[in-house]
Amino acid sequence: xxxxxxxxxxxxxxxxxxxxxxxxxxxxASLLNNYMLLTTEVxxxxxxLRKAFNMTRTLVHEGMEEGNAxxxxxxxxxxxxxxxxxxxxxxxxxxxxxxxxxxxxxFYSKMDEVKNRRNKDVAPVKK
Numbered sequence: 001x002x003x004x005x006x007x008x009x010x011x012x013x014x015x016x017x018x019x020x021x022x023x024x025x026x027x028x029a030s031l032l033n034n035y036m037l038l039t040t041e042v043x044x045x046x047x048x049l050r051k052a053f054n055m056t057r058t059l060v061h062e063g064m065e066e067g068n069a070x071x072x073x074x075x076x077x078x079x080x081x082x083x084x085x086x087x088x089x090x091x092x093x094x095x096x097x098x099x100x101x102x103x104x105x106x107f108y109s110k111m112d113e114v115k116n117r118r119n120k121d122v123a124p125v126k127k
Contacts, residue, residue: 001103001104002102002103002104004089004093004103005093005096005097005102005104008090008094009097011090012093012094017094018094018098019031019034019094019098021098031095031098034091038088038091038092038095041088042088044087045081045084045085045088048077048080048081048084049077051076051077052070052073052074052076052077052081053073055069055072055076055077056069056070056072056073059072059073
């Protein structure tokens with residue numbers, strides 16, 4: 001994770017895509033812009049999921065078994081959803097780097113926190 005975070009830091013610098021820190025107003029505008037771009041990419045992930053769900057529904061309607069239809073649909077969107085997730089990660093890494101956060105440290109710390117929560121969301125047991 002440290003390598004990808006450092007790569008993103010250098011990439012954003014080379015592309016002149018760093019979040020501005022010149023003044024409060026510039027930083028604010030740059031952070032809001034980055035946040036809007038991130039949420040746009042998240043919406044594009046949702047669009048790829050919608051395509052997969054709609055394709056599955058169509059294939060099932062045409063007589064294909066649901067599991068096979070969903071696998072085919074996932075394969076159909078796999079490349080594009082990967083690109084959209086990569087875009088999301090790039091914007092998230094920009095925020096990590098701006099705030100001087102260590103991606104690996106914060107990730108594992110948060111997962112430990114989630115693991116030890118008292119009020120966990122528990123998935124129903126399949127029978």
